[in-house]
Amino acid sequence: MxxxxxxxxxxxxxxxxxxxxxxxxxxxxxxxxxxxxxxxxxxxxxxxxxxxxxxxxxxxxxxxxxxxxxxxxxxxxVGFMLQKDLLLPWRSIVANIEFGLEARGVAKAERRERALRELRHCHLNGFENQFPYQLSGGMRQRAALARTLAIDPExxxxxxxxxxxxxxxxxxxxxxxxxxxxxxxxxxxxxxxxxxxxxxxxxxxxxxxxxxxxxxxxxxxxxxxxxxxxxxxxxxxxxxxxxxxxxxxxxxxxxx
Incomplete structure (x- = not known):
């Protein structure tokens, strides 16, 4: 349950x-x-x-x-995803996905590995070094989902x-x-x-x-x-x- x-x-x-x-x-x-x-x-x-x-x-x-x-x-x-993607504009997409892991003190190598894995899950391969303004609204929402999945919530x-x-x-x-x-x-x-x-x-x-x-x-x-x-x-x-x-x-x- x-x-x-x-x-x-x-x-x-x-x-x-x-x-x-x-x-x-x-x-x-x-x-x-x-x-x-x-x-x-x-x-x-x-x-x-x-x-x-x-x-x-x-x-x-x-x-x-x-x-x-x-x-x-x-x-x-629990991972909470809101109506707005709330991506940090000064961070790359992969760095945005790492943000929750960074806040939890996860080691740099592990958080990068997990972020890249969720990028693949969310079909954002090749966009890891782009910034939010370079992505469409739908792609930003996928990045927000990847950020949520990266912390591995139940x-x-x-x-x-x-x-x-x-x-x-x-x-x-x-x-x-x-x-x-x-x-x-x-x-x-x-x-x-x-x-x-x-x-x-x-x-x-x-x-x-x-x-x-x-x-x-x-x-x-x-x-x-x-x-x-x-x-x-x-x-x-x-x-x-x-x-x-x-x-x-x-x-x-x-x-x-």
């Missing part, structure tokens, strides 16, 4: 002193090697779920476990990493990410507003309600080619899954 949320509620205090509950009584498991997406309306607590998994927030109630250990703060088991958290890309680049990058994550066997949790994306990339999809986010559905995506979203996209069942997700979200919108 790679990740578990047990009866998790998270409440924040606003600047005005009011209490705001982001998620309420959330229970789910992401098994080792599984790719799970979380979808839901804006403001329903999706990012809060990622932040608690990464140890950036502590639950108000309940507990989050990674590899059966309670998460009490940031830890080396769980990869993806916070809408494809949202800023054009449609063609987005699909190509989804395919590249899915293949790389499948090859490495990483447990992955993705939050997204794109219902089709969740179907194309996931083994299972968790649907949240309006805030406070509670789980209203868990949908198993019983389709082949999770490692090849372009192939999966050609399957007529993808539209059926997306319609099912939309139905859950629309019903919740009406109920609110």
């Amino acid at each position: 790679a990740l578990e949320f047990r009866s998790v509620t998270k409440t924040f205090t606003t600047n005005s002193g009011d209490l705001l509950t982001a998620v309420k009584d959330v229970n789910f498991v992401v098994n080792e090697g599984e790719f799970v997406s979380v979808v839901g309306p804006s403001g329903c607590g999706k990012s809060t779920i990622l932040s608690m998994t990464a140890g950036l927030y502590q639950p108000t109630q309940g507990e989050v476990l990674v590899s059966k250990e309670r998460v009490t703060g940031p830890n080396s088991h 769980i990869i958290l993806l916070d809408e990493p494809f949202s800023a890309l054009d449609a063609q680049t987005k699909l190509l990058l989804q395919n590249s990410f899915a293949k790389t994550i499948s090859e490495t066997g990483k447990t992955t949790l993705l939050i997204t507003h794109d219902l089709a994306e969740s179907v194309l990339m996931s083994d299972r999809i968790i649907v949240l309600s309006e805030r406070p986010g509670t789980i209203v559905a868990e949908i198993k995506v019983d389709l082949p080619h999770r490692d090849q979203p372009i192939k999966r996209r050609m399957m007529p069942e993808v539209s059926e899954y997306a319609a099912q997700l939309f139905k859950h979200l629309k019903l919740e919108e009406k109920a609110a």
